[in-house]
Amino acid sequence: MSTPEIDARSAPGFNPGLSMARWLLPPVLSSSIDSLGGQLSQICGYQLGMYDVDGHKTGRVAGKLIRPAFTLLCTQAVGGRPEDALPASAAIELLHNASLIHDDIMDGDQERRHRPTVWAKFGEPMAILAGDALIALGFEAIAGYQHPAAARSTAVLAATLRKLAVGQELDLRFESEATVSVDECLAMMGGKTGVLLGCSCRLGSAYASAPAEWSVRFERFGYHLGIAFQLVDDLLGIWGDPHVTGKPVGSDLHARKKSAPVVAALATTTTGAHWIAARYASPDPLTGDEVTELADAIDEAGGRAWTRVEADRQISIAWDLIDGLDLDQSARSHLASLTTTLMKRES
Amino acid sequence: MSTPEIDARSAPGFNPGLSMARWLLPPVLSSSIDSLGGQLSQICGYQLGMYDVDGHKTGRVAGKLIRPAFTLLCTQAVGGRPEDALPASAAIELLHNASLIHDDIMDGDQERRHRPTVWAKFGEPMAILAGDALIALGFEAIAGYQHPAAARSTAVLAATLRKLAVGQELDLRFESEATVSVDECLAMMGGKTGVLLGCSCRLGSAYASAPAEWSVRFERFGYHLGIAFQLVDDLLGIWGDPHVTGKPVGSDLHARKKSAPVVAALATTTTGAHWIAARYASPDPLTGDEVTELADAIDEAGGRAWTRVEADRQISIAWDLIDGLDLDQSARSHLASLTTTLMKRES
Secondary structure, three states, X not given: OOOOOOOOOXXXXXXXXXXXXXXXXXXXXXXXXXXXXXXXXXXXXXXXXOEOOOOOEXXXXXXXXXXXXXHHHHHHHOOOOHHHHHHHHHHHHXXXXXXHHHHHHHHOOOEEOOEEOHHHHHOHHHHHHHHHHHHHHHHHHHHOOOOOOHXXXXXXXXXXXXXXXXXXXXXXXXXXXXXXXXXXHHHHHHHHHHXXXXXXXXXXXXXXXXXXXXXXXXXXXXXXXHHHHHHHHHHHHHHOXXXXXXXXXXXXXXXXXXXXXXXXXXXXXXXXXXXXXHHHHOOOOOOHHHHHHHHHHHHHOOHHHHHHHHHHHHHHHHHHHHOOOOOOHHHHHHHHHHXXXXXXXXX | OOOOOOOOOOOOOOOHHHHHHHHHHHHHHHHHHHOOOHHHHHHHHHHOOOEOOOOOEOOOOOOOOHHHHHHHHHHHHOOOOHHHHHHHHHXXXXXXXXXXXXXXXXXXXXXXXXXXXXXXXXXXXXXXXXHHHXXXXXXXXXXXXXXXXXXXXXXXXXXXXXXXXXXXXXXXXXXXXXXXXXXXXXXXXXXXXXXXXXXXXXXXXXXXXXXXXHHHHHHHHHHHHHHHHXXXXXXXXXXXXXXXXXXXXXXXXXXXXXXXXXXXXXXXOOHHHHHHHHHHHOOOOOOHHHHHHHHHHHHHOOHHXXXXXXXXXXXXXXXXXXXXXXXXXXXXXXHHHHXXXXXXXXX
């Protein structure tokens, strides 16, 4: 799969977590990126939307900042101050963008956020470097703010970077494998999307000085939410409304991505599964009609329903992990509403 | 320039710093790499020489471990225990290998240590990932060992990664620029080779609980040594004995690298400078005779002598920085002999 971005720009409703992230993060991210100087600053700034395609400053940061929003809300939920978690939330956003840049090279993706990807615009060498620079800035963000949670958080951030690499390795391997099991698919989603949101939530709780046992729960909370959001993303990649997503109907099928609904359908013993497998094995480009047929076959084989149920199941697992904790009720409700917004999104 | 490796395998004489690094580091590096699992473990292990080209375990680590040797010796010089600096020295070696893997992709280099480079053997996507994984392991190594120096050292390691990216950016830019000044060339060498050896020496002193002012001196000590070693590398790249270096005569000239002797020769007002510039501007491959002529012209224009003198000057600057400090004399003499070995090396 392409490395996903949870797109909440068009999400209905107001969420205090997102607003907080979009208010607090941009100055921190900008000054971090500016510290690079030279062309690297421009390239990394382009990735974060601080520069447009013509190299002009936009005066803003374009990312949706979902992950920092979770970090800041988790801090509040545990009774901490969002300012304390600000460097950590910036670190996660920087690391996220580093992995987007590198994954776009590996996946050969030419477009992101309706603009050329970094490698497509600046070439592969500069894209590799820009990713490395963003990783460096991420660790500098955490290390540059003295806090009792900093040492442990550095270890968590480093482990997250390692797990992201392992998740992307799984993803690359799956592209060339004939069959992928549902468990492997979930593990890969966990490695790519779950791990980073898990880190976001864990660091949020850590900077509120939560006990270690709570932080581990918050990490698993974010991990399962991340998988759920990715499952929704996979549904939109096949059945999303092209007018809302801005992508062609069944875009993931055109690219023959082994997304969750496809893997689930292929795992059944239905006759449809054989037909879908044959379509996926053929090297010929799919016509629009064939994509529609394929989407219907996946639906009939149960791939769509399984994915929806699994997404809800992951959400339940996530909340069960932190429901017994004595949390700030206001922040908890903001976490819940942000979760709902992302689960119900249409793009 | 290609990212250099200081090759001391064939260095004459015994150095306790190198022996210590080669005794202590391999188990730490192996267990770090093994923690990745899967193919990433094999690829990163291949880079470090733990696996051969056929994927078999070699039972050793092939790196020369120059940088960790400096870390451990600097710790001893300040009166600390090498064991305390071991995770930090492993972190530097991991980061070094990450940058080698990524730089080899950017530079299109197909061979390193007489074997295919990681991207040439495993493809670019896996090479990008392997580099990211090694960066992660580097930060995990430091963060996983509780020590008063850990927090500050994480910040130093992150800043080093950032500066390496900036140095490599300069290097990539120089390849397409017609003229590069001597100062720009030294800055680029500083960014690529100086910064990492500076980090090695700084972390060494930090893990011996040196005062902050000493650590900054050790960082600059390593920085200038790194530039000196790179200057020697540049001399060998033109005038090295092919029987000893294992590379063709004037290999850097064949590749039209803007190495220090070339840049210094071009900066003169000699008639030779114009002739060299014209040869470098021509797109035609150079014959063996032309390379010999070019090497002679660079020598006559003073490029060779300047580089030798500059290397010695950098060494002087380095030692002046720490000579006034009250250091362990045995470790200090090992540092000095390692420096001499590297300055006199022939490959």
